[in-house]
Amino acid sequence: MMTAPAPKRPSASLTEMTQLLLPGDANALGAAFGGSVMGWIDICAAVCAQRHCRQTVVTASMDELHFFAPIKVGWAVTLRARVIAAFNTSMEIGVSVHTENPLTGETQLTTSALLTFVALDAQGRKLPVPSLLLDSQAEQLAAADAAERRRERLTRKARDTGWLALVGPRVTEEVEDGQR
Numbered sequence: 001m002m003t004a005p006a007p008k009r010p011s012a013s014l015t016e017m018t019q020l021l022l023p024g025d026a027n028a029l030g031a032a033f034g035g036s037v038m039g040w041i042d043i044c045a046a047v048c049a050q051r052h053c054r055q056t057v058v059t060a061s062m063d064e065l066h067f068f069a070p071i072k073v074g075w076a077v078t079l080r081a082r083v084i085a086a087f088n089t090s091m092e093i094g095v096s097v098h099t100e101n102p103l104t105g106e107t108q109l110t111t112s113a114l115l116t117f118v119a120l121d122a123q124g125r126k127l128p129v130p131s132l133l134l135d136s137q138a139e140q141l142a143a144a145d146a147a148e149r150r151r152e153r154l155t156r157k158a159r160d161t162g163w164l165a166l167v168g169p170r171v172t173e174e175v176e177d178g179q180r
Contacts, residue, residue, distance in 0.1 A: 012051070013048050048093050068108075068111065
């Protein structure tokens with residue numbers, strides 16, 4: 001039986017990452033391609049999760065991904081990640097993305113996301129992660145909200161698979177009424 005890792009404060013794994021939006025990560029409108037931003041979010045959250053548990057981690061889900069404002073080519077992008085909740089072998093990580101106009105210094109929230117990571121050993125078995133030492137009421141509320149999101153996510157994952165047949169490897173063209 002493995003002993004539980006010592007609890008940690010969320011501040012111990014805070015992660016900040018900065019990118020510069022270059023044309024290769026932009027769409028036809030000169031703004032960030034959503035997939036590039038998603039990739040940056042995943043990396044920033046993974047570093048945060050790994051710092052928290054000091055184990056290899058994998059992305060289990062990305063929830064609540066919201067795009068609020070565009071990121072323009074040439075603007076700086078700052079991502080901040082924090083452990084919101086720690087469960088047995090998984091962690092919910094919150095990530096915010098802000099952009100900075102280099103000519104004016106104006107900053108703006110552009111994207112936010114919640115991701116779940118699972119800690120794994122070299123054989124791919126789940127490992128326990130440290131619980132969180134939550135000092136403030138805001139941290140406690142956020143962790144409670146995360147626990148509710150986790151319950152909802154696990155329930156959806158178990159029952160909500162009907163749509164997969166529609167986008168599976170052998171999708172046939174069908175019209176709304178079922179005619180081919």
